[in-house]
Amino acid sequence: MTATPEPRTPDRPPADIVFDHVVKRYPGQETPAIDDLSLTVRAGETCCLVGPSGGGKTTAMKLVNRLIDFDSGDITIGGRSIRSVDVTSLRRDIGYVIQQVGLFPHMTIAANIAVIPNLLGWSGDRIRARTDELLDLVRLDRAFAKRYPAQLSGGQQQRVGLARALAVDPPVMLMDEPFGALDPITRTEIQDEFLNLESEIDKTVIFVTHDIDEAIKMGDRIAVLRQGGVLAQYGTADGLLAHPADDYVADFVGADRGLKRLSLRTMREIVAPDGLPDDGSGPSVDADASLRIGLSTLFAAGTDSVRVTDGDRVLGRVSLAQLQGAVSGSTV
Amino acid sequence: MTGLPAQVIPVFSGTECSPDDPLCWSWVTGNWSSVLAPALVQHVYITLIAVVAGLVISLAAALFAFSRDWFATGFGGLSTLLYTFPSLAFFIAFVPITGISLTTIEIGLTSYTLLLLFRNALTGLRTVPRNAIEAAEGMGLTPAQILFRIRFPLALPSIMAGVRVATVTVISLATVAAAVAPLGLGKPIFDAIHTLFDTELVATGILTILLALVADAVVLGIRWAVTPWLRAAR
Ligand SMILES: Nc1ncnc2c1ncn2[C@@H]1O[C@H](COP(=O)(O)OP(=O)(O)O)[C@@H](O)[C@H]1O
Ligand SMILES: [Mg+2]
Numbered sequence: 001m002t003a004t005p006e007p008r009t010p011d012r013p014p015a016d017i018v019f020d021h022v023v024k025r026y027p028g029q030e031t032p033a034i035d036d037l038s039l040t041v042r043a044g045e046t047c048c049l050v051g052p053s054g055g056g057k058t059t060a061m062k063l064v065n066r067l068i069d070f071d072s073g074d075i076t077i078g079g080r081s082i083r084s085v086d087v088t089s090l091r092r093d094i095g096y097v098i099q100q101v102g103l104f105p106h107m108t109i110a111a112n113i114a115v116i117p118n119l120l121g122w123s124g125d126r127i128r129a130r131t132d133e134l135l136d137l138v139r140l141d142r143a144f145a146k147r148y149p150a151q152l153s154g155g156q157q158q159r160v161g162l163a164r165a166l167a168v169d170p171p172v173m174l175m176d177e178p179f180g181a182l183d184p185i186t187r188t189e190i191q192d193e194f195l196n197l198e199s200e201i202d203k204t205v206i207f208v209t210h211d212i213d214e215a216i217k218m219g220d221r222i223a224v225l226r227q228g229g230v231l232a233q234y235g236t237a238d239g240l241l242a243h244p245a246d247d248y249v250a251d252f253v254g255a256d257r258g259l260k261r262l263s264l265r266t267m268r269e270i271v272a273p274d275g276l277p278d279d280g281s282g283p284s285v286d287a288d289a290s291l292r293i294g295l296s297t298l299f300a301a302g303t304d305s306v307r308v309t310d311g312d313r314v315l316g317r318v319s320l321a322q323l324q325g326a327v328s329g330s331t332v
Numbered sequence: 333m334t335g336l337p338a339q340v341i342p343v344f345s346g347t348e349c350s351p352d353d354p355l356c357w358s359w360v361t362g363n364w365s366s367v368l369a370p371a372l373v374q375h376v377y378i379t380l381i382a383v384v385a386g387l388v389i390s391l392a393a394a395l396f397a398f399s400r401d402w403f404a405t406g407f408g409g410l411s412t413l414l415y416t417f418p419s420l421a422f423f424i425a426f427v428p429i430t431g432i433s434l435t436t437i438e439i440g441l442t443s444y445t446l447l448l449l450f451r452n453a454l455t456g457l458r459t460v461p462r463n464a465i466e467a468a469e470g471m472g473l474t475p476a477q478i479l480f481r482i483r484f485p486l487a488l489p490s491i492m493a494g495v496r497v498a499t500v501t502v503i504s505l506a507t508v509a510a511a512v513a514p515l516g517l518g519k520p521i522f523d524a525i526h527t528l529f530d531t532e533l534v535a536t537g538i539l540t541i542l543l544a545l546v547a548d549a550v551v552l553g554i555r556w557a558v559t560p561w562l563r564a565a566r
Contacts, residue, residue, distance in 0.1 A: 091472030102467025106485045148564040
């Protein structure tokens, strides 16, 4: 594993993606797969598309890079209709990551990453430098460059998939259940790293998942689709959890949505410097732990307040009532 | 057989070999440079020409046929037809056009490789991992780039499997072709068939088998060299 890479400023600024009354009907199907979808993904934000299996998530995503063509409406990226752009150059400006990764088995990791740079005629030196930079970015040892995909674990392959998608620094990324095939530990690890990486590289991302918890974790905003490709609700995780638009969304985000909201904030955010005095007793949690962890710690210890620590420093105490107040308020 | 060189009886007088001796070593050493080695060399290039020509035609046809079903059906049908002709009749059929020549032999042998090589190449091009193709499309590779940069290399194992069988087939078929034009290892075999002398037949037969084994090993070596990803251990 290599050191944390330097944050880099993107060569190309992110662009917003706008779905404008988009309809997609597959031939021979009675109902549309995407029905009058209007949605704006703001530049630099991550939009998680969630919904039931067969709800049209993949279809909606593939409309953006024209792997599937819509029937009516329009989709624009940075204000330009995707139909006005040559499809090859459109796709080269969009990073594409799929669950099954789809690395080219006959190419080394370096060659996989370099496919598009090669087609764009980058020099060997530039490609090598970029490959090293990308391997660092996705936390893969540079020694992997010479290996073949079959020699890598699933998690490592998906890191390469990410690196390959990022190769030419596209302003837009499309990701279809990218971590869905990974074991829970690897998934959490790569999710965290992607969040971290995303804060360094400014991209507009459409992230498809069927897992509402993953959507809450990864998305700046969440679009909930219902069967038939109809948008049920679009908003921030906290908005969806606090105010689900209807029973369908309430059901989809889960009956434990109150608890889920606890995951959205950290103890640091609610610990008040002038709050409860620290009597030095009872359990403690790290300031960057979520409220959910705080509540769990508190319950496990059977106390009614918990110390919040930041390294050796005690920031204060948080009570059960404070935790309750933090999530019962309408929005955060 | 008319039109063949006069010397159809192998020279075994002057050696201490008996016609009944199945493999008389002194004949082999005495005739190595005059009979066996030239026939072997001829056989190697007869085979090489046929396999390389067959491969070039089949690969071009398969690449062209990949996105054109009508051509895949047409060329597949033609190569099947060519394959079903009895080999000797096929060689003889071309004599009026191309004469008793290397060309006649090569036309026959090359035709025989087409079915195998074309089928294997086309199957190889078609059976690549779907995910890789989807990723390639999504990344913005054009259909031609996907065909040449992704599908073609991934078809190499299948193509080389075809080359392997085609090579061994051509080596054995080429001995039959000597009935039409006296070239290659078939020539000493046909010469010896008309005589009571076994050694020439047996020695040439063994030589043909050895050539097939060596050729097979060479093709395997090429396959090894062109598919490095297959031997990358986990
Ligand atoms: N290529 C296709 N041809 C016909 N119908 C399709 C095709 N792809 C998807 N569908 C249908 O469109 C609907 C939405 O599918 P999809 O976008 O894959 O959903 P999701 O990704 O949410 O599971 C489903 O009913 C599916 O059967
Ligand atoms: Mg899907």
